[in-house]
Amino acid sequence: MGHPQRRRAWWLVALGPILVAGVAWTAVPAAQPAPTAPAHAVVLVTLDGTRWQDLFGGPDLDILRSVSGKTPVEETDTYKRFWAATPDARRAKVMPFLWSRLVAKEGAILGNRQAGSRMQVVNRHRFSYPGYSELLTGAAHDDVITSNDNRRYPFLTVLEWLRADLRLPKSGVGVFGSWETFRFIGEREEGAVTINAGYQDFDHPDPEMRTLSALQHLAPSGFHGARHDVYTFRFGLTHLQTARPRLLYLAFDETDDWAHQKRYDLVFDALHRTDRQIEQLWTWLQNDAEYRGRTTLVLTVDHGRGRLPADWSDHGDSTSGAEETWVGCFGATVTARGEQRETPPMTTSQVASTVAQVLGRDFRAAVPAAAPPIPMCIGAR
Ligand SMILES: [Zn+2]
Structure with missing residues (x-):
């Protein structure tokens, strides 16, 4: 201290x-x-495998052309909806709330390599389980976590640590994930925090939640082990509104699923839908007496993808660019500075300590190997 x-x-x-x-x-x-005074609550949101190029610049014409077949690129829905002359105008069409409200007025974002700002994973695998583990435990575990299998590992996550350190009830830390593997990624000790992930019933008395909980099984996404993001969002928002956690983690997945299918068009549709959900989440937070002005939103990603029409849909240890990530922080503990340019390099392993520091806690006291917090997210330069 x-x-x-x-x-x-x-x-x-x-x-x-x-x-x-x-x-x-x-x-x-x-x-x-x-750092600034601690926040009362933190909401962590991840958009699986969302490329910084797409987030900061909107659709890439060469990639769009490569997936459009015989249709001229100008006649594609993606072009009509999201194309504009400049990267700033394109990204604002894809995610209007993120850019015109959160980045412009509520916080800061980094990771645009075109602006001299770099962030990357430190794990060498560059796929989801190692990425999320790095993000939640503060370090890479390359020799142990080598697959996306549904397995638990003996590494403390910041989620379960914060629950214990802040003496919260189990519902005080809520993880809502589209991908079922979050039941394992989220905690080393089973049952430490509230987790609802994949096609898992959401046990809640609200009649609409009961309907949605049943409906998720009847509306399969076609993606292995991952439900549609809308269920994850609705269950997570309801948990926020009723259980009132200090830490909520929403882990969306569709951006990665559609990219693997080479559906570049649906990646942008997913980003656009997610932007509306983030708007709904933020609006609720700012209209609630407990959370208003006392909550920080951390928005980030588990890995990048390839840079070219030939490899943008892929990621992994042999895909160049799959290590490239980004992060945005908005709200209580963050000074509104907008898009960051020419920043020192950051790593995804810093997110765990960042989430803790937002709440005024030092994760590295428990896990000395964890990387330090990202200064931008806690009011420091
Ligand atoms: Zn993937």
């Missing part, structure tokens, strides 16, 4: 530079800016 007299009180930060100038600010060494 350091010396108490050198820490900035939250109210000094909140009152801004008038009080801070010449009083507390000067006592803090410039190289180690203190």
Whole structure:
């Protein structure tokens, strides 16, 4: 914790530079800016295998052309809906809420390599289980986690650690995933936190949830072990509204599923739908007395994909570019700085400590091997 007299009180930060100038600010060494006051809650959202190129720039014409067959690219739905002259205009069509509200007004995002901002996984496998494990445990476990199999490993996740450290009830940490393997990825100790993932019934008294819970089994996605994201979103939002967790994790999957099918068009449809869901989530948070202004949203990804028409649908240790990731942080603990340019390199292994630090907790006290928090997400530069 350091010396108490050198820490900035939250109210000094909140009152801004008038009080801070010449009083507390000067006592803090410039190289180690203190983080902002902790948030009450954190919502982590992942968009499986979403390429930074697509997130920051919208559709790539060469890739779109390569998957459009005999249809001229200008006549595709993807072009008509999402094409524009500049990357900024394209991405705002794909994810209008993310860009025009969250990035513009509520926080910051990094990972656009065109803007000199880099983030990557440190695991060498570059597929989902190793990626999510890195993201939730703070480090790669390359020699142990070598497949996407439904297996549990002996590495503490920040999810179960926060539940214990904050003495929360089991419902206080909720994980809602489209992919069934999150039942294993989310915790080393079975039953430590609330997890609902894959085609799993959501046990909730709300009549609409009972209907949706039954319906998910009757509306299969066709993807192995992964239900449609809409069920994940609706169950997760309902858990937020009724169980009122301090940590909610929504793990969406369709972006990766459609990419593997080489459906570049449906990747963008999925991103667009997810943007609407993030808007719904954010709007609810900002209209609730407990969460309003006291919640940080962390939006990130488990791996990248190839860069070219020949390999954009793929990822793995032999796909160049599959290590490239990105992260956005918005809300309570984040200074609104928009898109970050020319940043020091970041890693996905930093997300675990970041999630903890948003709530004012030091994950590295429990897991010294975990990478440090991402400064952008906790108010520091
Ligand atoms: Zn994949």
